[in-house]
Amino acid sequence: MHRPMLQLALDTFDLPSALAPMQVARDHIDVVEAGTILCYAEGMHAVRALRALYPDKILLADVRIAEAGSIIAKLAFDAGADWVTVVSGATPATMEVVLTEARKRGGDVQLELIDGWTWEQAAAWRKLGIEQVIAHRSRDGEALGDLSWKPGDFDEMRRLADLGFKVTVAGGVEVADLPLFADVPIHVFTVGRAIRSAADPAAAAADFQEAIAATYGAEAL
């Protein structure tokens, strides 16, 4: 199993609040995410700034495209994003224009699974050319209080991987959760607050990388 990458989700209300933890944790981060909140707060200026600062890292603009796919994708790729996100509620036509735009730029598309999707849709997305999906624990679900990972979550991720998707996990992954993923093929672990809000974001990010290596082996990415 490939060693998963570590993505830092910069879901902050302004750019400086994103830059501070990213800059200190940068050596331990594989993928930089301009979060939806940051994109809406600061616009594509945030994506441009992150591109300028970290030219060699994978940069994800979490723009969660639901419609007007080609325009929003263009905006994000023009600003320097490598990857953009679409939501599972988008139509196949929207996903197709986003994929087309991504391929033109040598970029890629992550499809964010929002409650209500079906396995029939998942097979259709794969056929359409979508390669990455995000198994996401919603903040609003979290708000209702249940933070634990369930066996069903892992079964779902394995089944998505079996369909040929690279699976990103997002939404409140903690270092202590990593062993739970031992037999789940994960492409990217997305971590936000657990690194951003740590007293020492660099140490927190290093802890995640260590836990990933301990769980999946130290094999090169």
Next chain:
Amino acid sequence: MHRPMLQLALDTFDLPSALAPMQVARDHIDVVEAGTILCYAEGMHAVRALRALYPDKILLADVRIAEAGSIIAKLAFDAGADWVTVVSGATPATMEVVLTEARKRGGDVQLELIDGWTWEQAAAWRKLGIEQVIAHRSRDGEALGDLSWKPGDFDEMRRLADLGFKVTVAGGVEVADLPLFADVPIHVFTVGRAIRSAADPAAAAADFQEAIAATYGAEAL
């Protein structure tokens, strides 16, 4: 039937391109929309600028919330928005937190209907407290070339109104289309390029208001 309002969709790649047509057409516009594209391009700075310029107009931030509802809603309302949008693919939990946030601020929520929604869901949204829906002709659908309004479109809008929704129409409405809506109860007509890209945006907006008055009567809003 109430006379519908006219909304100008400012879906531009930067703020100045939005300000130019809005400023000249402002006397004819009831609702100012900071479009998704503008929100992503310039962030909530665009919403703040529009609030500062047009304190007495209804200001919609078309943030198309799919998740992380309360945070994005807060961001938009803090910036001065009166209304925010959620997409039909969002979970009821997400819609509920957005509604709660809107009510706290004396604002409202428009639900954008993206292909794939069901009438069963629509009834549930109404029960949840959603009052406004957007019957939207997708840009990506338009990209496939079919620009005409179909009898089925109007039937759908009437049925939505019967359920108790205030219906906004978006996506390529032209002045010449207005008579088609004569017996459809519409709350807001959203117009973008037909006003923004007109040689004289003020005259174009006035034409829409005249066509609305001619279709629905000159009765006060």
